[in-house]
Amino acid sequence: MAERAITVAAWESLFRAQVTIMRALAAEFPSEIISLNEYDVLFNITRASGRHLRLKDLNRSVLITQPSVSRLVDRLAARGLVAKTHDPEDGRGTIVAITEEGFALFRRVAFAHMDAIDRHVGHALDESELRDLTELCDRLRLGVDEPATDPNTPGHDAAACDD
Numbered sequence: 001m002a003e004r005a006i007t008v009a010a011w012e013s014l015f016r017a018q019v020t021i022m023r024a025l026a027a028e029f030p031s032e033i034i035s036l037n038e039y040d041v042l043f044n045i046t047r048a049s050g051r052h053l054r055l056k057d058l059n060r061s062v063l064i065t066q067p068s069v070s071r072l073v074d075r076l077a078a079r080g081l082v083a084k085t086h087d088p089e090d091g092r093g094t095i096v097a098i099t100e101e102g103f104a105l106f107r108r109v110a111f112a113h114m115d116a117i118d119r120h121v122g123h124a125l126d127e128s129e130l131r132d133l134t135e136l137c138d139r140l141r142l143g144v145d146e147p148a149t150d151p152n153t154p155g156h157d158a159a160a161c162d163d
Helices: 004-028 036-047 055-061 066-078 100-122 127-143 158-162
Strands: 052-054 082-087 090-098
Touching: 004 100, 036 052, 036 055, 036 066, 036 082, 036 090, 036 100, 052 055, 055 066, 055 090, 066 082, 090 100
Parallel strands: none
Antiparallel strands: 052 090, 082 090
16 A cells, blocks of 8 residues: 555646646537536437436436436436436436437537547657556546455554554
């Protein structure tokens, strides 16, 4: 396990890089067409099998909170970009699918957004570093779901928690 100061410094660096890049991407994002949050919803739906997701699964994938997702999906449906149907496997659930119009809009915005990502991220790192970054970020994301270390397990140093 890494020293706490190094872990915190790495987190601060990662967080500040993410905020800086997101600000640059947001400044170039065509928000007059679609918001970043709307794009995130459409992005997640397009990545799903059959380009549809249960609302419950969409909530787990997007970057905003659950009540906001439901309202945002309603706005996208009102614009004809997604369609909502009842989940045949769960009468209480909702399936959200991207429409042809929604997919066309998503693709148009996605190409411009990918160009901006390439400019702001791709110029700073080479392909090997980008692969390493992807692997490291995936490990960090997946590692959050791991249970916390039990202080009573062998090898855990309780005194180390006091620094």
